[in-house]
Amino acid sequence: MTLDEITSVLGPVDSSLVAEINRTGASAAELAEAWAWFNADEALVNEGRSLPSGRVAELVGILEVAELAEDTYGGKGAGS
Numbered sequence: 001m002t003l004d005e006i007t008s009v010l011g012p013v014d015s016s017l018v019a020e021i022n023r024t025g026a027s028a029a030e031l032a033e034a035w036a037w038f039n040a041d042e043a044l045v046n047e048g049r050s051l052p053s054g055r056v057a058e059l060v061g062i063l064e065v066a067e068l069a070e071d072t073y074g075g076k077g078a079g080s
Helices: 003-010 015-023 029-048 054-072
Strands: none
Touching: 003 015, 003 029, 015 054, 029 054
């Protein structure tokens, strides 16, 4: 996945998050799905969607850790 694809979904992010996302081998579509789950998991569950699995679930976890790090240390995390 390219930097442009990642930032088109997440907005500005730091290089370590880009590298971690790329290590998953996920596609831009999988990142977009993970971003939707990250931002609106309750709404997606209420729509009857299955919980994320595979690379999408891995990306959700990465985004959660990035948000926690941003909240704790400041800086550009997921979607800053």
